[in-house]
Amino acid sequence: MNQESVGKRRFILHVDMNSFYASVESVVDPSLKGKALAIAGNPQERRGIIVTCSYEARKRGVKTTMPLWQAKRLCPELIIRRPDFPKYRTFSKRMFQLLREYTEMVEPVSIDEGYMDVTHLASNPIEIAQDLQRRLYEEIGLPCSIGIAPNKFLAKMASDMKKPMGITILRKREVHHILWPKHVAEMHGIGQATAEKLKQYDIYTIGDLAQQDRYTMKQRMGVNGVKMWERANGIDDSPVNPQRADEFQSIGNSTTLAEDLDDEASLFHIFSSLATSVEKRMFEKSVVGQHVQIVIRYRDRKTVTRSKALDNTFHEKQIILQEAWALFLKHWTREPVRLLGITASALLSKEHAFRQMDLFTYEKDEKTEKVNQLVQNLQEKFGQSSIRKGAEAAPLEPHDE
Structure with missing residues (x-):
């Protein structure tokens, strides 16, 4: 403030x-x-x-x-x-x-x-x-x-x-007579999944939420429960932050390898772990990306950065890994690598973004099937554990960008 x-x-x-x-x-x-x-x-x-x-x-x-x-x-x-x-x-x-x-x-x-x-x-x-x-x-x-x-x-x-x-x-x-009668799902920051969870506690309206005990909400839903309770009561001390314009222009992770590597399978596993980390942070910030960028640094410290604009917005590990790995194979000189990085950029909030594929729960279309086929091909080449939906690879020590 x-x-x-x-x-x-x-x-x-x-x-x-x-x-x-x-x-x-x-x-x-x-x-x-x-x-x-x-x-x-x-x-x-x-x-x-x-x-x-x-x-x-x-x-x-x-x-x-x-x-x-x-x-x-x-x-x-x-x-x-x-x-x-x-x-x-x-x-x-x-x-x-x-x-x-x-x-x-x-x-x-x-x-x-x-x-x-x-x-x-x-x-x-x-x-x-x-x-x-x-x-x-x-x-x-x-x-x-x-x-x-x-x-x-x-x-x-x-x-x-x-x-x-x-x-x-x-x-x-005016909160009690304007906001409290509204369904809790109409409250900013509460999605349908959270609204369904609140039903378990007989919380249907914003007023129901406001009249809960603050400590009880913390016990039920942690820090987020307290924040929801405060907002339902019209409390929000968060400042307007002009720097936020630059905070989420990109989300990326890179790692310096313990030793210089030129083994394709090992490098793929590292990319898989980086993609997992980027996906997790994009989920936490509720954003999707339009560009994928990679960084390759060789043992002589020569650094190469390459990026690609995608036709559809993305946030899934499979897409991030697919595009990053393709960029890597296209530009890698086969020399030993010292550092690798993946960045998702040109970010948009999920609620303002779109997919040309099925957006939420619609049936998988042709492009999704192509992604699934690619995942299968990569698993056959590098092993079943190399990439899995919803599974995290072995942790790295990342450098946030």
Whole structure:
């Protein structure tokens, strides 16, 4: 928290772009404005899924993660566009540049949303939100909703209450009659799996959670239980952190080998362990990547870095290992290796990312089968224990990047 905020009531804004990908496409192609538009991975395939859609499409029942065939059945005139992440990142950069014209206290949390601490500004927070919303739409063409609250959690909840183009104020004293009646799954930070677990304790609403005993929640669910209980009661002291913009641009691990190696099987096992570590950290941060990068350092200290942009976002060990190993074989000189590293970069939060394959529980498609075949081939070459779904390889002493 900045020093000016200490001892004062905070004013936090959560700026959330409305149907960001679809909105960007409508800016680039004005003929799409007012149309039922969906961004979908692999629109030629029956198993393609909806990544996001315009509000016109939502009125027809189209929803995020819905199979494309079902969306087309509900809305035959639905216009489909494939995702264009470089384009979206360009617009995201312009959006955050505009936010920083008001304050440097801006914390991006995904490609299309971020927090602002405007406590230290002389202007009224509502006037700031109104001006910001107007400028984002007039200067960039993007609609947004903004939540205003004394902390990040309440600001996030507020921004979800009125879409599109809403501005909502949520005060701590209003939590009990605005938030408590809502289902616990509607609370930011609680997914469906956690909501199901809370049912075991007869916790169905945010109010049920808020009225639990703090110590009991810690016993049941650890530190996360305490955090959920605090948020349900409107408590969140976490600061707006401008440095977070750079924290998760990449996640990588490298290891210096105990001895220089040129044995292919041994090097593969090391890559497998590194891929396990990267997958684990991506899971913990709830992100997916778009690029895989490797580092090879030889005994003469010559260092080679190579990367590849993937067609689909990823977080699984199998994909990370597959792409990293292919890069390694392509660029390895067969000289003994001293250090190896794998990095996943161009990260996106899971909730704003997509897969051109089946996103959650849909049946495995052709690409997944190819990955499985590759895993099988690698196991046959290097042994059954070389790579296993959901299993960790032998630990290394990694250097986090």
